Amino acid sequence: MTTESQQVADNLADVVAKISEYEQAFARPQGAVKLLAVSKTKPVSALQAAYDTGQRLFGENYVQEMVEKCQTLEQLSDIEWHFIGPIQSNKTRQIAEHADWVHTIDREKIARRLSEQRPSHLGNLNVCIQINISGEESKAGIAFSELDDMVELINSLPGLTLRGLMAIPAPCSDQQAQQKVYAPLQQAFLELKEGDNMIDTLSIGMSGDMPAAIASGSTMIRIGTAIFGARDYASR
Incomplete structure (x- = not known):
């Protein structure tokens, strides 16, 4: 095993242990929270190392990078590719043809294009x-008031x-404040889940707010640097 592979394996084990610890601390069932390894800007060798350790869910922010990794690792058919970045309308076809999941739907146009372009x-x-829960103008996501219409459209x-x-x-940095933001x-x-048995995913939580997110019902934590090390944007 190379030094890179060993480091990724050790880091993954640490993150999985922390998730398990917080599940127990907040009375969540063991295994209730999935780990999405955010692999943007990381080389294929790092993804392979994570895969060899048992990781199967990978998150990418950049369309072309995701496509290239999908093609390079196509022999690993059980990888689940999650697109978690902002979506440009001229990139929807590539996303529809390569991703298994998209976390960032916040416009009708994008939803319709992904629907039309998804190979049967x-x-x-x-x-x-995606919900803009902090009301930041710089952040993507819809307001809570728009949720019912978006749900109806996607369905x-x-x-x-x-x-x-x-x-x-x-x-x-304050856990109580983080949980207060997550509460709505x-x-x-939970209300959405009551009316639809396909609803099972609350994608919240990163390295800086993992405890608050798990306490707030997260089912999928998005972790990058803690697994793969600092991001190398120059390599893109």
Whole structure:
């Protein structure tokens, strides 16, 4: 095993242990929270190292990078590719043809294009609606007041399966404050889940707010640097 592979394996083990620790601390069932390894800007060798350790869910922010990794690692057919970045309308076809999940639906135009461009032989594309829970103008995501209409739209579109909600809150270091921000999102998720048995995903939480997110019902934590090390944007 190379030094890189060993480091990734050790880091993954640490993150998985922390998730398990927080599940227990906040009375969540063991295994309730999935780990999405955010692999943007990282080389294929790092993804291979994570895969060899047992990781199967990978998150990418950049369309071309995701496509290239999908093609390079196509022999690893059980990898689940999650697109978690902002979506440009001229990139939807590539996303529809390569991703298994999209976490960042926040516009009708994008939802319709993904629906139209999803190849039927791939099955439905799993999607989450992104909510702007902190009200930041610089952040993507819809307002809570728009959620019902977006849910109705996605449920009417072929080729898409609505799985849940996603959010990226404003940075905050206080756990109680983080949980307060997450509270309305958690409530919206639970209400959505009551009416649709396909709803099972609350994609919240990163390295800086993992405890608060797990306490707030997260089912999928997005972790990058703690697994793969610092991002190398120059390599893109």
